[in-house]
Amino acid sequence: MTHFTIEKTICKTVIKRNGMTVPFDLKRIENALKAAFKGVRNLHSKEDLSLEDENFIQGLLEDLLRDFQKKESSFLPVEEIQDFIEKSLMQKGFFDIAKSYILYREEHSKRRYLKNRLEEGAQEDHLYPFLFQLMEHLKEASKNLKLIDEAALKNELIKQLYPGISFLEAKQALILIAASQIEKEPEYDFLAARLILSNIDAEVFGKFDNREINHKISFKNFIRKGVEAERLDPKLMEFDLSYLSSVLKPERDESFKFLGLKILYDRYLIHIDEKRIETPQFFFMRVAMGLALHEKEKEKAAVAFYHTLSSFEYMASTPTLFNSGTLHPQLSSCYLSTVSDSLDHIFKVIGDNAKLSKWAGGIGNDWTNVRASGARIKGTNGLTQGIIPFLKIVNDTAVAGNPQGGKRKGSICVYLEVWHLDIEDFLELRKNTGDDRRRTHDMNTACWIPDLFMKRVQENGIWTLFNPVETKDLHELTGKAFESRYQEYEEKAKRGELKQSKTLFAFDLWRKMLSQLFETGHPWITFKDPSNVRSVSRIKQVIRSSNLCTEILLPTNEEETAVCNLGSINLVKMFKDGSLEEELLKKTIYNAVRMLDNVIDINFYPTKEAKRSNLRHRPVGLGSMGFQELLFQLKIPYESEKALELADEIQEKMAYYAISASMELAKDRGRFESFEDSLWSYGIMPLDTLDDLANERGEPIQINRKTSLDWESLRQEVILHGLRNSQLQAIAPTATIAQITGTTQSIEPLYSNLFVKSNLSGEFCTINPYLVADLKKLNLWDEEMIENLKYQDGSIQEIESIPIELKALYKTAFEIDSSILIECAARRQKWIDMGQSLNLYISFSDGRKLSDMYFEAWKKGLKTTYYARSRSATQIEKSSYNINKKAIQPKGMKSKSASSRLSCGLTSNCETCE
Structure with a gap:
């Protein structure tokens, strides 16, 4: 065994972290190493190490001396010594020894420091x-x-x-x-x-x-x-x-x-x-x-x-993050089901809802097939009470569920076509007044609206409500076929050949719909015909509803519960120095689509109907988030043509690479089972279906159709090789995963520049760091500006000292023209094979403007919309605001309640999808 002394080999001074210098003491290093080895070997301090361990320590010390002797400086930073030892231990695979050594050194250092501090009093x-x-x-x-x-x-x-x-x-x-x-x-x-x-x-x-x-x-x-x-x-x-x-x-x-x-x-x-x-x-x-x-x-x-x-280039959805690698890998985000007109199936679906919700699935139910109130029950010869009593049970089932041990709330959305005889009662489900036995305060509702209804509203025409038990095929038909058959049923009703029907002005029903939407936030407005006519997997299948967050559009029937697996690209990470890194985007999308496709085979399916559907069609929903933050980085106002062009450019590339990725997977793993029954098999892409919608509707879809990629070659490859997945794109809310990655959610504009976020983890203040950075450059960021921001509820539009270009860049959601949000969504929708969770923001109380906003969305070819958010009860808590500082009040400020607070506008429902 080799022993040696410092004096014979090296004379150095060690610089400690606090700047002090001490002589190089090899014995202290040797003691620390031996203590580390003994700790890992479970030896008593007085016990000897093995000859092998002793030789390793001596060899390490010789290497240390040899290395540092070569250095010209007589001063050695203590970090260099420790780095050398740690690296040597890890190269030999002594990870536990390295841990023990560092722990020994740090504990002794802290004890010495604390002793000195206490001696200093x-x-x-x-x-x-x-x-x-x-x-x-x-x-x-x-x-x-x-x-x-x-x-x-x-x-x-x-x-x-x-x-x-x-x-x-x-x-x-x-x-x-x-x-x-x-x-x-x-x-x-x-x-x-x-x-x-x-x-x-x-x-x-x-x-x-x-x-x-x-x-x-x-x-x-x-x-x-x-x-x-x-x-x-x-x-x-x-x-x-x-x-x-x-x-x-x-x-x-x-x-x-x-x-x-x-x-x-x-x-x-x-x-x-x-x-x-x-x-x-x-x-x-x-x-x-x-x-x-x-x-x-x-x-x-x-x-x-x-x-x-x-x-953070891509983030999987919340169920995938919760459950991947666990014993119950329920990784899918959304489940869509259709309820048949029988008591057994009604309660089967309610039971399925509970099973799906247990494992964190967000649920969409289509109830249009179920007979309306007053229809005769053949078995008992009695009269049905319609769908409302059953929906009360659906609501309470969602509340009773405890998804993922309380990690999130059970959430469901119920869809009904607007010709259903119970539609007027359906619209009142979320009201805070009336018979509580006919109210569902915790459940979301959405109207499934055919184009014919929108046309009748425009022309102030008559609308007829039917009992689906007498018009069983209406729910299966879309476009011109629906219009023709609907008109036949109207004639039958006029002739008295139907037992139940009701006529009213279409505009009156539309006004009631929008009134309830403004009052309660429900029902959401979703469009049946664009969702079906523009579906590339539509040949033999009907889409009867959307999901919890209105972005998933998949066929359902009694035998198949549609399933979708979600994840989102973080757009901010796809740009560097103001330019899109297209190769990184392609690589990220290929990895993302592969992960999403893997979910289908690994997934734990709570019901056989869900498994059957997902394995047959293999749909995935690749979305995006961080669009608003990207605009901040690029200094592009949301309310601008550049923002529209950017949304268009990004979505085209996302669509192209997602389809390419699925096509490559098909080469290796095979096509999805129903490929030959889809429009994909003819090389038809989402963009091509815009003309189909225009033909079915009988009026043009006014949207830019320019392309920049080689779509013709991709069509031919898809025809030749097929696709692995029937659907590929959907933009979900991403409320939670956007917070995890620290970016802005989904495609949303920023709700406010200063607000409190509330979710199951608590309430947290958030400020727009890009605004702060720009204000610092102008020497405008100080306590007074913070006070002003609070008083203005996170808006900068009334703060006179802020330049107009910053006011344009940092407009909040309620300050951006809704037509811009709709146009931006329409630019994306032409590339997307499913839908978008598109929130609309209402800064007015004018019913005509509200109606015009939704008509604009319909005319632009959007498939669905999500929440309509109003300014009500959305102000910042003023508890830390000094109301006596009148001198700082900017000109034009309006009086506001000092006790209100501003939420981010995110609801617990959002995080069920993402």
């Missing part, structure tokens, strides 16, 4: 010994954040401390203090997130702080622990876990903002007895592994999926 450190540790956490979390005032945070924290407070309570107080500063400085968003991250590390790893090493040595243990606890699929143990752990990128956690990581911690990370066992990077790898289970090269696929997810 630092009163707060004496009262609260953990204060030093908290400040070290704060210092670490503040790295690369230039605008954090650590001293102010410490002073504020000390004010919150009290005798007996625990370390965890003090840590939580520090997080909340940091979060409270977000409205003043956006950098605190990242700081608060990093403080939460240290909590996660403490739960998963203990007090060890080297995240990179700890991720590499603990990942395998996480999978094993999850499997043993029956939380993870044992098949995950079949992966090369050492290899997968080596590609983890814990530094990506620094991209999280406060709300995103808070949501991830509260609801997504797997825990055992309320203690998290996975970090964010473990989480992304677990999801990726779960989606790669059936891949031939599953490690390669898992790594590709992991990088796509963890870099």
Whole structure:
């Protein structure tokens, strides 16, 4: 065994982290290494190491001396010494030793520092010994954040401390203090997130702080622990876990903002007895592994999926994130079903709703086939009460469900065609007055509207309501075929050949529909004919409704419950230095479509009807998010021609590469079963169906049809090779996953520049960081501006000091002309084979304007709309606003309630899809 002394080999001075210098002491390094080896080997401090371990330590020390002797400087930073040792240990595979060594060094360093601080008489450190540790956490979390005032945070924290407070309570107080500063400085968003991250590390790893090493040595243990606890699929143990752990990128956690990581911690990370066992990077790898289970090269696929997810380039939907890699991989987002006109099937569907909701599925039910009130029941010779009593049960079933152990609320939307005899009662389901037995306060409603109804409203014509038991084929027909048959039934009703019917002015029904929409937010307005005529899988199938969030449009029948699997591209990540990185977009879409297609085969199906439908048609819904943030980055106002052109350009490329990706999958895995029954088999693309809609409707669709890609070649390839998936695109709300990735949701304009977000994780203040950055450049960002923003409910339009170009860029949702949002959606819709969750914003109380807005959406060929949001009860909480500062009130400000608050406009329903 080799022994040697420092004097014979090297004479150096070590520079410590605090700037102090000490002589190089090889014995201290040797002691630390031996302590680390003994700790891992479970040896007593006085026991000897094995000869093999002793030789390794001596060899490492010789290498260290040899390396540093070559350096010209006589000063050695302590970080270089420790990095050398850690790297040497890890190269030999001694990950546990590296962990133990670093822990030993850091604990001794902290003890010495704390001892010195106490000897100096630092009163707060004496009262609260953990204060030093908290400040070290704060210092670490503040790295690369230039605008954090650590001293102010410490002073504020000390004010919150009290005798007996625990370390965890003090840590939580520090997080909340940091979060409270977000409205003043956006950098605190990242700081608060990093403080939460240290909590996660403490739960998963203990007090060890080297995240990179700890991720590499603990990942395998996480999978094993999850499997043993029956939380993870044992098949995950079949992966090369050492290899997968080596590609983890814990530094990506620094991209999280406060709300995103808070949501991830509260609801997504797997825990055992309320203690998290996975970090964010473990989480992304677990999801990726779960989606790669059936891949031939599953490690390669898992790594590709992991990088796509963890870099925030693409994010899978919430059910996929919840359940991928678990024993119950219910990964799909949406389920659509049709209710048949029989008691058995009515209650079967209600039971199916409960099963689907249990595993976090968002549900859309079509009830048009069920007979209306007053129809005769053949078996009992009595009269039916119609659909309303059953919908009350549907509502209560959704409330009674506890999806994913309370991680989200059960949500459902019920659809009814507007010729159904119960339509007038249906419109009142969400009213707050009337017989509560005929109200559904927790369920969403939507009208399924044929083109003929819109035409009758335009011409102030008569509209006839029918009982579907007497007009059974109406629900199956679309376009001109529907119009012809509907008119035949009207003639029958006039001749008295139908037992039940009712006539009224179409405009009166439309006015009632919009009145209820304005009052209650329901029913949503969705269009039957565009949804069917423009479906590329429509030849032998009928689309009878949409889903919970109105973006999924799939055929349903008694034998098939339609299923859709969702995920969204983060548009912000697809641009660099103001330009679209098209190769990155293509790569991301190919990975995303592959993940979505894998869901279909891996998925746990709560009902046989859902499994049958999904395996036969294999639809997926690739969407996007971050459009508004992208506009901020590119300095393009939403209300501009450039924004319209950008939406058009992006959606064309997304459509092209999504279809190409599915075609490539078809070459390898085969076509979806019903391919020959679809328009895809003729090379017909979504853009081509605009003319079909115009022909069926009898009037042109006024929308730009320019293209920039080689669609003709793609048509021929699809005809030759087929597609793996019957549907490929749908833009979902992305409320939750957009928050996780820290971007703006879906295609939505920003609701406000300053607001409070509310969801199951709590309420959190959010500010527009792009606005803050631009105001800082003009030296306009100060306490007075914050006060003004609060007083103006997050709007900058009435703040005179702000330049007009910024006012144009930072218009909020209610300040943007709704026709721009509709035109932007129409530009996308020409490329999309399904639909969009399109919210419309109402800054007026004029019924005519509301009607014109929806007619514009219909004329532009949109398939569906989602919420119509009004300004009512949407103001910022003024509790922190000084109402006595009248001097700062900008000219033109209007008086507002000091007790109201502004929500982000996101509802719990949104996050069921995303």
